[in-house]
Amino acid sequence: MDLEEALLSVKKPAGPLLPGLESAYREVAERYGYVMVQSPLFLLFSKSPSGSLAIEIQFGNEREFEVALSRLAKSGAELCLFVTSSRARTMRLEDARALLLRKFQIPHQRYLFIDIETGRHCLANFEWNKFEKEVDRPDWSRPVPATPPKPLFRTPHFKRSKIIYGRRGEHKEQD
Numbered sequence: 001m002d003l004e005e006a007l008l009s010v011k012k013p014a015g016p017l018l019p020g021l022e023s024a025y026r027e028v029a030e031r032y033g034y035v036m037v038q039s040p041l042f043l044l045f046s047k048s049p050s051g052s053l054a055i056e057i058q059f060g061n062e063r064e065f066e067v068a069l070s071r072l073a074k075s076g077a078e079l080c081l082f083v084t085s086s087r088a089r090t091m092r093l094e095d096a097r098a099l100l101l102r103k104f105q106i107p108h109q110r111y112l113f114i115d116i117e118t119g120r121h122c123l124a125n126f127e128w129n130k131f132e133k134e135v136d137r138p139d140w141s142r143p144v145p146a147t148p149p150k151p152l153f154r155t156p157h158f159k160r161s162k163i164i165y166g167r168r169g170e171h172k173e174q175d
Contacts, residue, residue: 051078
């Protein structure tokens with residue numbers, strides 16, 4: 001299991017929300033060799049050769065989402081985790097992702113948006129990882145290109161047996 005899957009598997013704690021999430025994410029990060037660093041973010045972890053992991057939790061309005069996303073963008077972390085809740089009546093995950101892509105330049109950072117209530121997630125800037133996984137696969141395990149879809153209108157298999165005489169708009173006669 002890689003780091004992203006481990007972060008996605010964290011469930012909402014039964015007790016107090018913020019301390020429970022902090023301990024769960026700290027445990028996952030430490031399992032993968034990250035060390036906690038002091039920062040203005042909710043949590044920031046560093047790992048010397050492979051970069052850092054930044055975690056921000058936000059349940060506020062659009063302006064607060066933008067401030068939290070700007071802190072993540074300024075952190076320079078390789079993987080950024082943005083946690084929100086659908087019960088807080090805030091922005092949807094897709095809207096938060098669109099806000100990030102519209103307002104900020106993220107050339108090398110990867111973003112993972114998680115709804116802690118439902119477990120849904122949304123990704124941003126993960127295209128290179130998908131490409132790398134497809135390149136390393138052997139030819140026999142790659143999916144076959146999909147067959148073209150069936151046509152919307154079928155061509156009839158039968159031919160009209162009687163010839164219909166007449167022009168458009170006139171009374172037609174059959175033989």
